[in-house]
Amino acid sequence: MSATIIVGTQWGDEGKGKITDLLSSDMDMVVRYQGGNNAGHTVVIGDKTFKLHLIPSGIFYPKVTCVIGNGVVIDLKVLLKELESLQKEGIATDNLKISSQAHLIFQYHCDLDSAQEGKKEAGRIGTTSRGIGPCYVDKFNRRGIRVCDLYNQKELREKLIWNIEEKSFQINKFYGGSVSYDLEKIMEEYLGYASKIKKYAVESSTSLINQSIKDKKKILLEGAQGTMLDVDHGTYPYVTSSNPISGGACSGAGVPPNSVSRIIGVVKAYVTRVGGGPFPTEIEGKEGEELREKGGEYGATTGRPRRCGWFDGVVMRHSARINGLTELAVTKIDVLSGLDKILVCTAYEYEGKKVMDFPCDLDHLEKCKPSYEELPGWKEDISKAKSYKDLPKNCKKYLDKLSELAECKISMVSVGAEREQIIRSSSH
Numbered sequence: 001m002s003a004t005i006i007v008g009t010q011w012g013d014e015g016k017g018k019i020t021d022l023l024s025s026d027m028d029m030v031v032r033y034q035g036g037n038n039a040g041h042t043v044v045i046g047d048k049t050f051k052l053h054l055i056p057s058g059i060f061y062p063k064v065t066c067v068i069g070n071g072v073v074i075d076l077k078v079l080l081k082e083l084e085s086l087q088k089e090g091i092a093t094d095n096l097k098i099s100s101q102a103h104l105i106f107q108y109h110c111d112l113d114s115a116q117e118g119k120k121e122a123g124r125i126g127t128t129s130r131g132i133g134p135c136y137v138d139k140f141n142r143r144g145i146r147v148c149d150l151y152n153q154k155e156l157r158e159k160l161i162w163n164i165e166e167k168s169f170q171i172n173k174f175y176g177g178s179v180s181y182d183l184e185k186i187m188e189e190y191l192g193y194a195s196k197i198k199k200y201a202v203e204s205s206t207s208l209i210n211q212s213i214k215d216k217k218k219i220l221l222e223g224a225q226g227t228m229l230d231v232d233h234g235t236y237p238y239v240t241s242s243n244p245i246s247g248g249a250c251s252g253a254g255v256p257p258n259s260v261s262r263i264i265g266v267v268k269a270y271v272t273r274v275g276g277g278p279f280p281t282e283i284e285g286k287e288g289e290e291l292r293e294k295g296g297e298y299g300a301t302t303g304r305p306r307r308c309g310w311f312d313g314v315v316m317r318h319s320a321r322i323n324g325l326t327e328l329a330v331t332k333i334d335v336l337s338g339l340d341k342i343l344v345c346t347a348y349e350y351e352g353k354k355v356m357d358f359p360c361d362l363d364h365l366e367k368c369k370p371s372y373e374e375l376p377g378w379k380e381d382i383s384k385a386k387s388y389k390d391l392p393k394n395c396k397k398y399l400d401k402l403s404e405l406a407e408c409k410i411s412m413v414s415v416g417a418e419r420e421q422i423i424r425s426s427s428h
């Protein structure tokens, strides 16, 4: 029983990077299990800020083996850039391992992503345009190209010929684009990447991870995105193309469910969302903008402004249930300091009836109105709080309300972006 999962409980950007980095000091291995460079995980160490897109957030500890798991989709150009920028900062990256089963993103995936977004007449998803969806489509359609294919030139060439033909047809004939792809150039580019990542590639990441479990090592499985962006359990179709939920960790890393003992839900003290799609507690206008500025709510990957809203207890309940959360890590509570009152959505109302379960049908969801409870705010700066008792009474009341709605205990409260700005449950 040695694995811990870190999962986003809302629409992503909850602070998973910070919490992963924090817990990594006590881990032997950190594994990313899904998503790709649509993720942007921020780690702040002293006066340095790192934004990680593909490399696990445990990379700052040389003793921690960091694995990009089989469930991740990799853009090698981005990965190599990320490695280079870490190395420039003096961060050792020899502890990185890349699963040979992970799928690769090619330019045609990015072009297809943008073409699809451009074509949609109504309700653009607002993807990150990183080719994530088209790459997962190829994986499930069994046309994908994996890391292992880079070391078999014949196989790589055959798969590329087929894919180039298919994607060019789709983009040009259906979406009205004008792309052309040069097979030899792509071969040359990717064979170049292949030699650069060879030292990190492992034939069986699942053997590596499971051997660590057998050896009673401590393993952290780092989710990207969040529960409400899950392709099965989120606000479909306004979701990503993978399973960020805790269950996704088992398939995306190849770990058995009974090896997991802790499931930590990362919960932002309010809610944000980037891109399109329903957001019942969204704060419109000036108040929402103020919260965005105060919380620095701009995407770590695309720089897009994040939509901001009040804490949503219905989302929280849905998320706690699906993920089987054993504890919560609440982040960005410091951002709420200074407000006179804070609203918390405890239920939705639909045609005069109380709704406690998150509606799966978007038509139904759109007709739901949030029911709010008003809690008193606090004025004190809490960014230097070291223990629970340092927090103002109203802040503790707010945290108790979040815990009550999630039906789950809080084990960590983050009061600032920096690594040291954390209150652990032992200080409650």
Ligand code: GDP
Residues within 6 Å of the ligand: 008, 012, 013, 014, 015, 016, 017, 018, 039, 040, 041, 042, 043, 044, 295, 296, 299, 300, 331, 332, 333, 334, 335, 414, 415, 416, 417, 418
């Ligand atoms: P992730 O994708 O879940 O890792 O989250 P992001 O890194 O995209 O977004 C979280 C943002 O909030 C980053 O800029 C973090 O540095 C910052 N952050 C994390 N925890 C806290 C906190 O407790 N307080 C404040 N003020 N900022 C935080």
Ligand code: IMO
Residues within 6 Å of the ligand: 008, 011, 012, 013, 014, 038, 039, 040, 041, 125, 126, 127, 128, 129, 130, 131, 132, 133, 223, 224, 225, 226, 229, 238, 239, 240, 241, 274, 275, 276, 300
């Ligand atoms: P982290 O790991 C927030 C959103 C996009 C879009 C939808 C689909 O940093 O929390 P995609 O490119 O995945 O096909 O886009 O998902 N999205 C995220 N939003 N945080 C993320 O990752 C996200 N990754 C994807 O904005 O709405």
Ligand code: MG
Residues within 6 Å of the ligand: 012, 013, 014, 039, 040, 041, 042, 300
């Ligand atoms: Mg992020």
